[in-house]
Amino acid sequence: MLSLFLPASCAQILVTCAYKSLCQQALLSGNDVVLQCDHLQAYWYFSSFQGEAPFLVSSLPNIKKLPGGSLQLNKPQPSQTGLYRCEDNNTALVVEYEIDFQDVTMLHITHKGLGQNPLQNQSLSLGRKEIIFTHWEPWQDCNRCGVPGERKRLGYCYIQESLENPVPCWLYLGDEKLWSSRLQPEMQVEACLVPCNHSKEIIQPFFTFDISKLGQSTSNMQLTCPLASIYR
Template sequence: MMAILWLLSLSLPTLGAHVLISCAYKSLCQLSLLSGNDVVLQCDHPRALWYFSSILEEDTLLLSSMPNIKKLPGGGLQLTNPQPSQTGLYSCQDNDNALVVEYEIDFQDVTNLHITHKDLGQKPLQNETLDLGGRVLMFTHWEPWQDCNRCGEPGERKRLGYCYIQEEPLEKPLPCRLYLGQEKVESRLMQPELQVESCLVPCNPIKEINQPYFIFDSYQLSKLTNSMWLTCPLASIYR
C-alpha cells in the first residue's frame, strides 16, 4: 500500500528564500552566519564587481562563475548553501574599482550546531578564557529571540548564537574564525548554537491576514522506502 505525504509550501518571490544582509555605504561589516542557509549581500550598484578573499588563501578572486554564487541584477550577491570554506572578505566595487561596501563573514558550520531547550534545563555552552599570545575570552554571542511559531496556543521560539572572541572588555569582539584566521583552536565553543524555549503569544489578526497564500503538494512513498530526505526550498533558520 502506498502512503501519501502532504507537504505545505509557501508561494513567495525567489528572494523570499534568502535573508538580505545590508551594510552602510563604503563600510566594512563583520558578522557571523550559518552555513547551509541562503543569504543575499546587498550592494546598491547595477554594475557591481564582487571580489572574494578567503581566510585560507591570500589570492583575491573575482566572483563571476562559482557554482553557488550569483550576482543579482541590482548588484547584490546571492549565496546559495554557503559553506564554512567560504568564510572571508566579500568586497563590492563599482566599475571604476571604487569600494561600495565590504562584508567579512564567518560561515559557522551548521552541521556542528549545539542545540539546547531552555525549558528542559539544558544549558548552552559556557564561556572560556584562552591564551592566544594573550588572554582572550571566547563566548557565544546571542541574537534576539525570533517570533513564536504559534499564536493563541503554546508554541516555541528560537535564537541563534555564534562563536566570538574578545581580547579586552572594551575591545570589539570578532567572529571566531575571522579572529583566528588559519590558527587551529580546540574548544567546544568553536561551533554555533541554537536555543529553544516555550512561548505563548496572542494572535494578531492583521498580521495573520497579510500572510502569503499556500500551495499543497502530495508525494507518494512506497512501503519499501526506509527513509527519505525532504527539503523545503523556502525554509531558513533565520526565520
C-alpha cells in the same frame, strides 16, 4: 504518497552595510543570504583567510549577482567564510563584508523548558587572553498564537581579546590550526504563549510537493524544506 505543503515565499536574510564601509557578520551555513551592494555595475570579489588572492565570485556555482548589484549566496558553506568586496566599474570600493559562515551541522541546541543550558564562556590559549563566548540575537517571534508555541534565538561563536572588540570566531582565527568543542554556534528554544493579532497576519500561497514513491532500500529518510530559513 507524501505531500508537503510549504509557503511560496523564500526566506533569506539581507545583510546591509554603509557606503564604503567594512562590516563584519556571523551567519549560519546552509541558509540563503543576500549581501547588499546598490550599484548596477557592481563587481564582487572574494578572498578567504588562507592567503589566496581575491577573485571574481562569478566562478562560484552557488553565488549569483542580482540585477541591482547585490550578491545572493545559496546555501553558503563554512569554506566560504572570508572577505566579500563590492567594487564599481572603476574599481572603486562600494562596500565590503567579512562574513563568518559558522557550521550549522555543529549547532548546539538547548531548550530552556527542559533545563538545558547554553555553552559557557571559555578561555582560548593563543597567548592574548582571549575569551570564546556566544553572541545572542534577539528572540524570534512565537511560532503560534492563541495556543502554546515555541520561539527560538540564534547565537554565534565570538572571540574577544581584552579591551578589543569581539570578532566572529573564524574571522578571528583565520588560518589558525585550532579546534575546540566551544567553537560552535547555538540555538536556544523556549515555550511561549502570545495572543493573536489578526491585523498583522499575512496569508501566503503554498506549494504542494507530491512524492508518489519513497525509497525502499534504506530505513532512514531526510525531509528538507527548500523554502525555509532558520532566520525566521
